[in-house]
Amino acid sequence: MAIPKRTKRLIDTTFGDYKFGFKSTVDNYFVSHKHLDESLVKEISEQKKEPSWMTDFRLKSLGIFNKKPLPTWGGDLSRINFNTLHYYIKPQDSTKTAWNKVDPNIKEAFDTLGVREAEKEFMAGLGAQFDSEVVYKSVQDALSKQGVIFDSTDNALRNHPELFKEYFGKIVPANDNKFAALNSAVWSGGTFIYVPKGVHIDLPLQAYFRINTESMGQFERTLIIADEDSSVHYIEGCTAPIYSSNSLHAAVVEIIVKKNAKVKYTTLQDWAHNIYNLVTKRSFVYENGEMIWVDCNMGSQLTMKYPAIYLLGKGAKGEVHSLAIASKNQHQDAGSKIIHGASNTSSLVSAKSISKDGGRSSYRGLLKVNKGAKNIKSKVSCDALILDKISRSDTYPLMKIDEEDVSIAHEATVSKIGEEELFYLMSRGISEQEASSMIVNGFAEPIIKHLPMEYAIELNRLLELEMTGSVG
Amino acid sequence: MEKLQKKLVIKENSTKNILLTDIDNTEIYLNKNTVLNLAIVTKKGSIEPKNINFTLEENSHLNFLTIILGKKNNKFLFTTTANHISKNTTSNCIIKSAIFDESIVDYKGKIKITDEGENTVSHLTHKSLMFSENAKVNTLPSLEIEADSVKAGHSASVGKMDEEMLFYLQSRGLNTNSAKNLLLRSFLEEDIEQFNDKNLLQLIKKELII
Numbered sequence: 001m002a003i004p005k006r007t008k009r010l011i012d013t014t015f016g017d018y019k020f021g022f023k024s025t026v027d028n029y030f031v032s033h034k035h036l037d038e039s040l041v042k043e044i045s046e047q048k049k050e051p052s053w054m055t056d057f058r059l060k061s062l063g064i065f066n067k068k069p070l071p072t073w074g075g076d077l078s079r080i081n082f083n084t085l086h087y088y089i090k091p092q093d094s095t096k097t098a099w100n101k102v103d104p105n106i107k108e109a110f111d112t113l114g115v116r117e118a119e120k121e122f123m124a125g126l127g128a129q130f131d132s133e134v135v136y137k138s139v140q141d142a143l144s145k146q147g148v149i150f151d152s153t154d155n156a157l158r159n160h161p162e163l164f165k166e167y168f169g170k171i172v173p174a175n176d177n178k179f180a181a182l183n184s185a186v187w188s189g190g191t192f193i194y195v196p197k198g199v200h201i202d203l204p205l206q207a208y209f210r211i212n213t214e215s216m217g218q219f220e221r222t223l224i225i226a227d228e229d230s231s232v233h234y235i236e237g238c239t240a241p242i243y244s245s246n247s248l249h250a251a252v253v254e255i256i257v258k259k260n261a262k263v264k265y266t267t268l269q270d271w272a273h274n275i276y277n278l279v280t281k282r283s284f285v286y287e288n289g290e291m292i293w294v295d296c297n298m299g300s301q302l303t304m305k306y307p308a309i310y311l312l313g314k315g316a317k318g319e320v321h322s323l324a325i326a327s328k329n330q331h332q333d334a335g336s337k338i339i340h341g342a343s344n345t346s347s348l349v350s351a352k353s354i355s356k357d358g359g360r361s362s363y364r365g366l367l368k369v370n371k372g373a374k375n376i377k378s379k380v381s382c383d384a385l386i387l388d389k390i391s392r393s394d395t396y397p398l399m400k401i402d403e404e405d406v407s408i409a410h411e412a413t414v415s416k417i418g419e420e421e422l423f424y425l426m427s428r429g430i431s432e433q434e435a436s437s438m439i440v441n442g443f444a445e446p447i448i449k450h451l452p453m454e455y456a457i458e459l460n461r462l463l464e465l466e467m468t469g470s471v472g
Numbered sequence: 473m474e475k476l477q478k479k480l481v482i483k484e485n486s487t488k489n490i491l492l493t494d495i496d497n498t499e500i501y502l503n504k505n506t507v508l509n510l511a512i513v514t515k516k517g518s519i520e521p522k523n524i525n526f527t528l529e530e531n532s533h534l535n536f537l538t539i540i541l542g543k544k545n546n547k548f549l550f551t552t553t554a555n556h557i558s559k560n561t562t563s564n565c566i567i568k569s570a571i572f573d574e575s576i577v578d579y580k581g582k583i584k585i586t587d588e589g590e591n592t593v594s595h596l597t598h599k600s601l602m603f604s605e606n607a608k609v610n611t612l613p614s615l616e617i618e619a620d621s622v623k624a625g626h627s628a629s630v631g632k633m634d635e636e637m638l639f640y641l642q643s644r645g646l647n648t649n650s651a652k653n654l655l656l657r658s659f660l661e662e663d664i665e666q667f668n669d670k671n672l673l674q675l676i677k678k679e680l681i682i
Contacts, residue, residue, distance in 0.1 A: 384615075384617075386622075388620055389587060390587075392616070394614065394616045394617070395613075395614055395626070396614045397612070397628075398611075398612045399609075399610065399611045399628060401600075401608065401611075402608050404602040404603065404604055404607060405632055406602070406631060407629075407631045407632075408629060408630040408631065410627055411625065411628075412625055413624070414623075414624040415623055416621055
């Protein structure tokens, strides 16, 4: 007898080392060969029936990728073999819009992840990425009527070529860094959002990413454009099954926040512990615009991710709220970059990290005030919690200030779970285990409160699971 | 690595008070059960970057204060590192910089706590007051921590003179210049009280007369 899905999920979450570590079998329509060269890039572009400017862009990016050396700072990248990855896998012939047309294997995988339930109850629309293509999406009718475009990036290239060409690769150019170049050469999938002038999307838009083919690189490309006076909240959650060989995830996210617009981008990253997660995320914010990154990193072997905000118009605001949890064999090298390029701009960074079981978490940040930017306000705070002797925590917040009329504050703390706090809770009849868990949850609370309710509950539960058996 | 020219060893079970008037390459070793109070008050910049390294053995305590008055096109490029290699050590590093004209302060401060460094308490602060729009400050305070029962932190702030404070002082009859001077002095002097030694305090105050 087949095990009911709910039970299977419960078993997986309770006993599995990694709760989303199940594989599903899907007949892939097209799998790219592994060697990374011009013919591969051309093949991808051909498969996607792309215009020639995109093929040229890809080939140029490949050239940049080959020229750039691997970064020597941050985590250990020497074990990535670029010639043993899959660069493109197309699971189905076209994007399905109705749930009942989706491949049953894919459906089951999503059901196990609880994506449908999530959508039903809380989410406005859903584009779920299974391997490289968006296989399922449903934008609420009302949104389409308002002129909102919420599509896979591949479709957007076909359906909205002018809008696409205007913004694509402008925020993160291919020569920005080695992994942005790699993404530019072999990108596929991702989300494209355009919010027209004056449109506010109240419910968050959501995408669920999942790497499903062994040693496959996932190179999704996301582009969000919020036109004047609009607002949108986008959520991505990432999980991947466990495989023996290492996988690479090198996404590029570009966001444009125009005058008086507001964008919130939430990431919940829970990749399996053999994934390299090397992502370039950047936003340009214009006059009185507001950008908020909420970034939670729990999974992956190595994460190097520094969401960036360029405040380019007067009165623009930027916020980064991040939470990193580094367990055994994990290195979370996360942070933020804020560039104040205009007057009267303000920014806030609140970063929290937890290191346990020999994990290493680093905060690496940049705060820059350009010459000519006056009346700048910024606050950066980093807090780290170390739960045992074998773990490590680093903080590298760089500040470059070229102006006088600024008010900048930075603070960082590193500590363990306080004996006194623990003692107080235990004196109230709470077990040591529970008390530690409460303190850790309390520590992460200021970040978790920025998440939509369902994710907040999920993250709290994950934290409890992660903390089982570890007492500071 | 930069070659360190000076080496200073604090003998076991001793307390030392030192005042310096420039930032130079220095390797400082604090043996068991020692206290070092080190103050640097400097107006002289340098072209070369400088390194000051502290190594803290069991039960050693470091109080370190640097006051920088950067004028004209003086550059202050320096790095300080506090290595906590054993248990029960404390360090408190404070850098105050008042930056005028086209002066530049480029500071990297590091706190390193090895896995032997249990019960370490360590803090690093860099505060800057900007007096000119052509002045520049870069600061990178970093922490590298491999032990768990520690209290470590750093903080940094950059700002210009508070208009409200200036206004308040002027409303009490001070002219703009003396009000500014008073605020500058209070900024520079606010952290010297951490040194208990009277002689050292007097020496610092003497250096600070502008």
